[in-house]
Amino acid sequence: MMTALLAGIFGTLSAQYTGPGSTAQVKTVKEVSDNALKLDRKDTMVKLKGFIIEQLGDDNYMFKDATGKIKVEIDKKRLPAATFNENTEMVIIGEVDYDLLEGTEVEVKNVEIKVTGTKEENTTSTAG
Numbered sequence: 001m002m003t004a005l006l007a008g009i010f011g012t013l014s015a016q017y018t019g020p021g022s023t024a025q026v027k028t029v030k031e032v033s034d035n036a037l038k039l040d041r042k043d044t045m046v047k048l049k050g051f052i053i054e055q056l057g058d059d060n061y062m063f064k065d066a067t068g069k070i071k072v073e074i075d076k077k078r079l080p081a082a083t084f085n086e087n088t089e090m091v092i093i094g095e096v097d098y099d100l101l102e103g104t105e106v107e108v109k110n111v112e113i114k115v116t117g118t119k120e121e122n123t124t125s126t127a128g
Contacts, residue, residue, distance in 0.1 A: 080112075
């Protein structure tokens, strides 16, 4: 019981703030893809809203929004505790990584499942 309580407290403390004034810039997949080299050079943190539609490997997934698809790398410890699928809307925050031979990917630092159904739209943070 105490372990679960401490895990809950420390899990909450390690979450990243993503509201106004945060360093992550809201982008679309197309914007990230079109500006990948510049974003990578500046170590830009980006925020993407969309869906994880496929698992490509251990830590690699395909992420999709209305403008396109991009590969994302998410460590298992950063995945949401709640189950999700290709129909679960997500918000991911990460650093753009551009490689001429391997293409563009986002190294994810924080994953949130978007929760709707209330007057205000809420998100549940799952950063670790």
